[in-house]
Amino acid sequence: MELDSEDEASCLLAADALYRLGRLEETHKALLVALSRRPQAAPVLARLALLQLRRGFCYDANQLVKKLVQSGDTACLQPTLDVFCHEDRQLLQGHCHARALAILRARPGGADGRAHTKEAIAYLSLAIFAAGSQASESLLARARCYGFLGQKKTAMFDFNAVLRAEPENVQALCGRALVHLALDQLQVPPHSPPGPGQTGGGPRELPLPQGEREPGGRPEQQDAHQNLCSHPHLYCGSWEPGPHKPSFWESCPFVLPACLHG
Template identity: 60%
Template sequence: MLQKKRDAPGVYQLASLLVELDASDEASRILCADALYQLGWVEEAHKFLLVALSKNPQRSPILARLALLQLKKGFLYDGNQLLKEVIKTRDTSCLLPIMDIFKDEDRKLLQTHCHFSALTILTDKQEDADIKEAVAYLSFAIIASGGYAEDSLLVRARCYGHLGQKKTAIFDFNAILKQDPMNVQALSGRGFIYLALKRQKEAVQDFTSALKLEAEVVIPAILSLKHEAQGLITQWLLQHGRTVLTELVATKELSKEETFRDLLMIAGALIKICKDAQYHIFYIDVLIANGKYEEALIHLQEAFGHSLADEFANARLAVLQLKKRNMPVAAHSFSNLAEKDERELGFLLNFLDPKQQQHLSQVAAQEGNVLIKEYRYEKALGYYTLAILSSKDNPRYLRQRAVCLMHLKKYGRALKDMEKVIQKHGCNSLKTRVDDHCSKGHLLLSVSEEETAVKEYIEALQLEESMALCSIMKGPGREILAKTFHKIAQYYFEMHHYEEAWKITDYGLIVDKNSTELKKLKARLKREASGCSIH
């Protein structure tokens, strides 16, 4: 009845009767005090509570009521001391049943007192014990408010974070965001907790939302972190931004204005937080993708100067130059990046339209051919890589790079190129296919994979014998290759794989019909495997 603010006199009479029947009944005495409070008889309520306290000094419901009455009477020190006693009992929930009984102005008084008491503690001391005491005061303030006090919840969440109670901190931040989804302090605060928990996706989502709302508040907060934490969140934001931008550029969905606004916001925040080149590069990429070429060029020159020694910055300049149709200069810049970071170059090429890419691949291949004639293989390699990437793995350029890689003795990479070429054999001429198998075989010999090399040469011979022999003459030569065939055939013979040995011997004699060793091996095969069907 008291909670519903009904018939306080009737409740008082009933409670008084119960006290007369049993003077030790603490619950009836507290009920009397609550009824007297609602009737406005504060002093009488205070006396009832003091009697009850004398019989049970540690009873938190009594201490909490006395604290409220002392604060109402203006005795702030006494009220605070009583609240400290309640905190010692660790029973902050004792306030819950009282809140419906006390008047709104008194609850507000308690809320304000407890909130500022917590702030005073946190200003003066930062030990764990002090923070825990502040948490208790904040809990009183939140209860007094009816369960939602934004300022107190924010401070308590930060306290929980400091104490390592991260999940509890998230609970408080969530309570704020449920009521106010655009609360910047709660978003960034929860983001910091997710950062500490190494939960990248959630942290990035919260920081992005907070930056969109009020970057001037969030950026100083990030800058106040330790260097390691700053580095982690900036890298996470950069990864997120790069992923979104790469997808937009790759799919040519460049009309999403809201997404670009978000990316510009993230990029702008990153260059304010950290001056590293990678963040300026990202900002420039967003400007280019958004068609803001003049702004991109100005920022490029401001961030890197006019010399642009950085390959990544130089490549961005190349993209901007292509917008002005300066193809040779752009090709030169892209070729420098090609051998350093193919993935980065592939991303930048998506800024170009198909015609630009086709023209670029032709210019790059032509320059590579000039350089290879001058024996400048390292320089040529970058141009060939550019030609391959801008042409989406054109087999002709893959072959040219494979030759360049052979000269540089980078046989493993050359092999990968030839494998890609052979995978695209569909509509190539017969001579081209034969030459490709022979080229791959030659590369396999260079890395001592003789058995696989022999299989490639057999493939070429099966396609067209005379063309294959012509290619073999150019390298490694008939005699040398025949010795390899003999070695592998001999191995199969010793393993009693007579059919395979016979096949390799036969093709070896096609390579060099005068090979004495292969002739002898064939004779032995006839003798020792006469019982086998090898013809």
């Protein structure tokens, strides 16, 4: 078959065939030719990033992933990832997830913090694309990022995605419960002080909102109440930011790994 060397689709088809044959050097050369014609082409950037990770050139891969994130074009990712083997997709998933966590660790306050969070979401989205059905950690991290930005309903989608794959995932169950409560603008009381004869404080029973104690209350609120009471050691803090008080999304310990709260 004769391919048009000036056509990007033809160049990508040839590069994909070479990759499948294990001819990585030739694949790299073909992709560089395609990139020279359109430097911001997301399908080319994605393929080159995966290839450079496979070849062990992590710095080059990071620069390519950064350009891919900045392009904002994710429509090409699924067909691109379908070409690559599972091991190479895992490399991309691990790289993007680690990069997102590094961004979040270094996140400043204020408007810059929101910009860093949006950048982390872009990396986590790439990790989720690459991981397919094995993306729980990235989904939980992205849910927390959406919550930090005030996009609680979008956070709910990620918690639900985790629960479809892992119905008993405690972090996702509690995260979804807290989002339900936050969307209803409910205040959950803090840990109670020690009572008579007690040596330490304990979590108070988390009340349902007024009018929801009787049968017939909304199932999502009752589920939220049940999940939080089942795992009181995961509950922390208030819902809304205030003076000297972190928001729920800042303080919640179960959505991102503990290393981000050290």
